[in-house]
Amino acid sequence: MKKLILLASVFALLFTTGCKKNVKEKNEPITEIEKDEPIVEAVKNAKVRLTMASKSESSVKGNIVFNQEDGKVAMVALLEGLDPGQHAIHLHEKADCSSDDGKSSGGHWNPTNQPHGKWGDTAGYHKGDIGNFTADDKGMAVVNFSTDEWCIGCGDANKDILGKAVIVHQGVDDFTSQPSGAAGSRVSCGGIIQ
Incomplete structure (x- = not known):
């Protein structure tokens, strides 16, 4: 698919006006994504927008949008600066990305006190156990x-x-190690705030 360079004015409108700052560091938004109309629509219609800050001396940054419709929440994350290959992504307890290593965000969000696992596994999983993705x-x-x-x-x-x-992790979630899937250091963090 051809790459689409998004105009700076679009991201300025979407990510700087009406979007609260959730980290002390200033990260530039991603300017290049694959041309994908559902992603562009998700960004335009976002209920919550956040900028991901690099952590643990990484260069991982990005933007994430959340939408809610018909009883479902959809998340679209655009990330860059990753090592090629698989990485874990999770929701953590607190919208606090103030520490250099991202640990100020606490552990995985687990309000139902389940074991860590793969999303949808009958043996249990955290509400924050999103899983792995590939860069x-x-x-x-x-x-x-x-x-x-x-x-x-x-x-x-x-x-x-x-x-x-x-939280984006350096490594891969193994879905079995407790309590966090042995996914390695936290390389990017963004707080979900309105």
């Missing part, structure tokens, strides 16, 4: 995730993702 040979990735087990601002402690953080 291309240029270190870029698009992550799409949708669930009816989340909400945005509904006030249900077992579903509401506001006040949580998105």
Whole structure:
């Protein structure tokens, strides 16, 4: 697919006006993604937008949008600066990305006290256990995730993702190691706030 260079004015409109800053570091938004109309639509219609900050001396950054429609929350993440290959992505307990290593965000968001696992596994999983994604040979990735087990601002402690953080890990989630899947260092963090 041909690459589409998004105009700076579009990202300025979408990610700087009406979008609260959730980290102290200033990261530039991604300017190049694959041409994909559903992704462009998700960005335009986002209920929550956040910028991912590099952590643990990495160069991983990006933008994430969340939408809610018909009882489902959809997440679209545009990430860059990754090592090519697989990485884990999770929701963590607190929208606090102030520490250099991202550990200020706490552990995985797990309001139902389940064991760590693969999303949808009958043996259990955290509400923040999104899973793994693959970065291309240029270190870029698009992550799409949708669930009816989340909400945005509904006030249900077992579903509401506001006040949580998105964490991208250096490694791969093995879905079995407790409590976090042995996914390695936290290389990017963004708080889910409105």
